[in-house]
Amino acid sequence: MTERTLLSYERYQPWKRVIEAGFWIVVTGVNCVANSITTLMELRRGDSSIQAWEPAVWETSSAVMWLLVVLPAMAWFTRRYPFQWGDWRRQLARYAGASIVVCLVHVVGMVGLRVLAYRTQGMTYDFGPWPRELVYEYLKDVRSFASIVLTMEAYRLLLRRWQGEASLLAEPDEGPPLEPVDRPERFLIRKLGREFLVAANDIEWLQAAGNYVNLRVRGHDYPLRSTIAGIESRLDPRRFARIHRSYLVALDHVASIEPLDSGDARVHLRDGTVLPCSRRYRQDLRTRTGAEPG
Structure with a gap:
């Protein structure tokens, strides 16, 4: 350990929360824009009557739920119950349950936002049959959930190595x-x-x-x-x-x-x-x- 290393870690501390929040805002924002564009392109190929703003509302409502609700909750959960391979069966069951809760919160919240957005345009939003759509959304959300958990744990490991463990x-x-x-x-x-x-x-x-x-x-x-x-x-x-x-x-x-x-x-x-x-x-x-x- 060198004094330079200690100083670099200390200098990072005042910026830590800003950098963490900025990282997730950038990642979520880029993903939101990219998904909006690709979804619109796919719909236009099929001569869909969907208006250009609708895919943007779909993706933005999802991004808002991830940023304002799901990600803060996952940060708390993974700090409170960090994954440990020594008890992987119990941990896997706990994290699987958490992924279901994350999906439900994410879907209910984003559907509510979409309903409100469509009402401002004098339209009605149709999510589709809930059982089928929830399964579809969960298959997407569980991959996002796993990626976010891995990213958070890797970042914390890096911080511990930098700080000293x-x-x-x-x-x-x-x-x-x-x-x-x-x-x-x-x-x-x-x-x-x-x-x-x-x-x-x-x-x-x-x-x-x-x-x-x-x-x-x-x-x-x-x-x-x-x-x-x-x-x-x-x-x-x-x-x-x-x-x-x-x-x-x-x-x-x-x-x-x-x-x-x-x-x-x-x-x-x-x-x-x-x-x-x-x-x-x-x-x-x-x-x-x-x-x-x-």
């Missing part, structure tokens, strides 16, 4: 491990083909993020594939404390605890970071750190 040290093939595997003192960080070790003592706090836990080390986050409870059980309880269902904190980095009227608290760290603390962990944290109220 943490893992626990494995037991060696031969001989005893150099340190306890069940209570790791160091974590292996892989970043763009390079590997380096981070001491557990260098971790400032940890945050759950789906099937990952982000390790905060000197201002940088490194995702570790684990649950927050799983990693909590392997960290030294003398050094780390649970403060929230999604957070662990290194006790040496706690500067003060600010109680709130709700019974919860805010944990102020020495570098100025503020983390949430649930009421169930508040008293234990104060006892263990001896921190004065902020």
Whole structure:
């Protein structure tokens, strides 16, 4: 890992959402225009009486549903339930069910938009027999669904490689491990083909993020594939404390605890970071750190 690599990743962060949204807008827009033109050309070859604006309405209504409803929902779903090959049967069933929901939402929404568009022209939109048309649309949508999932997962993998991804040290093939595997003192960080070790003592706090836990080390986050409870059980309880269902904190980095009227608290760290603390962990944290109220 080089400082240049870290800086390039940090410079990307303010533009991340703009670039992500721009990518899907461009892809969906290009697909919409291309499909509108090719559909109109095919209809004109058959001497259809369809007006030129109708294919544009069909494709635009579909694109609007993908952009405003389906894609944001899929981004949330794939973050919440990332596909894991270790449990592929269950995952495949979950994703198959999600593809059906996506198709239904997409079709119902786009048909509604088409009905409204046709009414503005004093016309009636006929979708056709729903059972047959839903099957037809699903065969198209499931391919789009799979392509979008693959694109999102590939992008997230690239980001993790760029950012750096943490893992626990494995037991060696031969001989005893150099340190306890069940209570790791160091974590292996892989970043763009390079590997380096981070001491557990260098971790400032940890945050759950789906099937990952982000390790905060000197201002940088490194995702570790684990649950927050799983990693909590392997960290030294003398050094780390649970403060929230999604957070662990290194006790040496706690500067003060600010109680709130709700019974919860805010944990102020020495570098100025503020983390949430649930009421169930508040008293234990104060006892263990001896921190004065902020």
